Amino acid sequence: MFKKHPRILTKPKPKWPISAQVGGRVIHGEAKDISPFGAFIRCRKPLNLNEIFDMVVDTPDKALNIQAEVVWSNIYGPDDNITPRGMGVRFVKISYEDRKLIEKELGQYEIGKEASEFLDTLEIELAID
Numbered sequence: 001m002f003k004k005h006p007r008i009l010t011k012p013k014p015k016w017p018i019s020a021q022v023g024g025r026v027i028h029g030e031a032k033d034i035s036p037f038g039a040f041i042r043c044r045k046p047l048n049l050n051e052i053f054d055m056v057v058d059t060p061d062k063a064l065n066i067q068a069e070v071v072w073s074n075i076y077g078p079d080d081n082i083t084p085r086g087m088g089v090r091f092v093k094i095s096y097e098d099r100k101l102i103e104k105e106l107g108q109y110e111i112g113k114e115a116s117e118f119l120d121t122l123e124i125e126l127a128i129d
Helices: 096-107 112-128
Strands: 016-022 025-035 038-043 052-058 063-074 086-093
Touching: 025 052, 025 096, 038 063, 063 096
Parallel strands: none
Antiparallel strands: 016 025, 016 052, 025 038, 038 086, 052 063, 063 086
16 A cells, blocks of 8 residues: 655754743744744743743744744753753744745655655545545
């Protein structure tokens, strides 16, 4: 049914600069492991759990204005390559166009693009049947 494909090497994932203003202080960081629904934000001083804030994500195409909520935070743990200092956020408010832009940008980086195209093809075939 499914063809087995040889392992494909992935390209580097995007690392986009972010800035946020929270309670009179400005936070600068880097959006890593981003998806259309959330991201890991690497930063020196992560916010507290459940904190909601506005941030700007600078993608290659344009700056995205997103409202996010902190769902986990590494405030006190080590800050190294294995457990970098930062926080996981989910996007609370993001425009449809900005979600699509993130999806498009990720398509240039991830193997998931091939799987997504396959599912789109399958969906079209099912609609035709």
